[in-house]
Amino acid sequence: NTENLLTELDCLQRLLFAQANFCQFRDADTTYRAIVMLIDLVGADNIPKSLLANLYLQISVLFFARSEYDQSYHWSIRALTNVAQETIPDKVVIDVLLQAANSCVVKRHFKKANLLITMALTKTRNIYGRQHQKYADALLDYGFYLLNVDAITSSVEVYMEALEIEIDIFGSMNLLVAVAHEDLAYALYVREYSSGKFATARNHVESSINIMKKLVPTNHLMLASAKRVKALILEEVALDSIMLHANNDHHELLQQSEVLHKSALELSLEAFGEINVQTAKHYGNLGRLYQSMNKFEDAEKMHQRAIKIKTDLLGPFDYEVGLSLGHLASLYNYHMKKHIDAEALYLKSIQISLRLFGNSYSGLEYDYRGLCHVYESLENTDKYLEYSRILDTWRILRQENDDGNKSVFVELREDTTMEEVTKKFFDMCSEPSNEVISTNTT
Incomplete structure (x- = not known):
């Protein structure tokens, strides 16, 4: 009956969440297909909006993790259409806002991302406070947005705050803490690219790798991602060593970097195949x-x-x-x-x-x-x-x-409703827009 099918859908969306976040993409694809089949069988109109939003959300997360950004954006927008009502649980609303914002960022729809991430941060801060895991999650996504709109210093500050919160909650030996270390390391690498001061970035990425080595298999994509960041940093340290004629360590550093990049490429090819953005990034890094x-x-x-x-x-x-x-x-x-x-x-x-x-x-x-x-x-x-x-x-x-200046938010009242935000978002979708985030004063 319908009630049993709805229970099955709820279980499947929870399973898909775990599979996508732990990079079990083959199993996740099977779960995704089962979800789509059941939605067609039950009918979207017969599924509670909070569950439907969660189903679409987890599908978007899966495609995002696989770097299939058009599909991720499509499913995140479908999720967003189902959270305008005030009866939807706050956690579901916030998760949908954050995922839709991330999808907008990778599609370079920065103004739309700004609107969504602003609402997500406001709701998270008001509901959970500043020392909650959900607020740390929102900060990590905000740091991702800032990094992509070239607000690099602000991005580093936000990632640091998120890392501190997660360490306070989970301690140092935790997978979420490892991911936060990696995100911060990459932002520091970008910030210090012209200065050559990579010691702090290197410390954070090595912390990330050390944690992951104890918690995930050696061939896991999460570990490969952290190793890719370390490889980028080692390469820059080696180049600086060459420029300064400091010593002959640069040969060893470059060889270490090559091993890390090749390992990451092999894992990407195995998980995603040749025609994938992540695979292309690894080719570019090599x-x-x-x-x-x-x-x-x-x-x-x-x-x-x-x-x-x-x-x-x-x-x-x-x-x-x-x-x-x-x-x-x-x-x-x-x-x-x-x-x-x-x-x-x-x-x-x-x-x-x-x-x-x-x-x-x-x-x-x-x-x-x-x-x-x-x-x-x-x-x-x-x-x-x-x-x-x-x-x-x-x-x-x-x-x-x-x-x-690049972190200036869209102006939202404290009592702004989700209905207002979604209306504004879809109005922006229908407008011809220049997605440039510009802070020019001239």
Whole structure:
């Protein structure tokens, strides 16, 4: 009867939650298909909205974990349509808001993500207080949002707060604490990319790995993710060592980094296959590493493979595509002397960055500096002077636009209802919008 089927659906959504969060994707796919079949059998109109929202939520989480972002966004929006009523439990509402916000971030719908994460933080803080696991969850997702809109310093601060809360609640030996260490390590790595001060980032990622080694199998994707972050950090430490002529440790560091990256790639291929964003990221990481190891042809192949996969999956104007274009441009520019090819790639990467983030985006510095080097090598003085001026203007904009400004929330009253938020969200969906988060003062 219907009551039994509803109980089965509730059990299945709980099972899917566990499977997706622990990266058991084959089993999760079976559970997902069973859920969809039962929803069709019972009829969505006959399922309580709180349960239906939870079902759609867990399906979105599964696709997000598999880097299938179109599907994740689709299911998170379906979940959002079912939580406008005030009778829906607060935990369900908050979880749906957070997942929908994450889905918007990876789709680069930053203004919509801002609206949802603001409401989630407000509700979580008011209902649970600032020392609750649910608030830490919300902070981790907010840190993810901030990192993606280039508010890097604010992101680090938010991740630190989340980590402190989770350690207070769970102690140091906990999987959620390990994930928070990894998230913070990556944000610190991004923040210190130009300074070379990676000691704190390295400490956090090693804490993450040490915890995970005791709690998950050695071939687990969660451990592979943390090792990927460590590999990125080790590579930068090695490059700094080369620049400073400090010692010969850089050879060993680069070899360690290669082992970590290859291991992560193999696990990604096993879990997701070749045509997946995570797999493409691993190819890109290997491309950068091989460039550092002076294996330029290998680096070129890795970057080209990453660009192809990302473009096919995400389209030609996605942030991930721009990132890989910039990396291949750097290889051509500084090592393979293919300056004309490098110029075209830099210009495409700049176009993507300006379109998504505006003209004070931190990543533009590397492309502008790269173009200056291209035009200097080509002895094109006019273009060299043009991009030198653009780079100077960018530096001024970075100084004027304090990182903290990018965390400005959508204005929401304390008594704003979910009905108002969902209406605002779907109004935004129907509007032609420029998704750039810009803090320009000029």
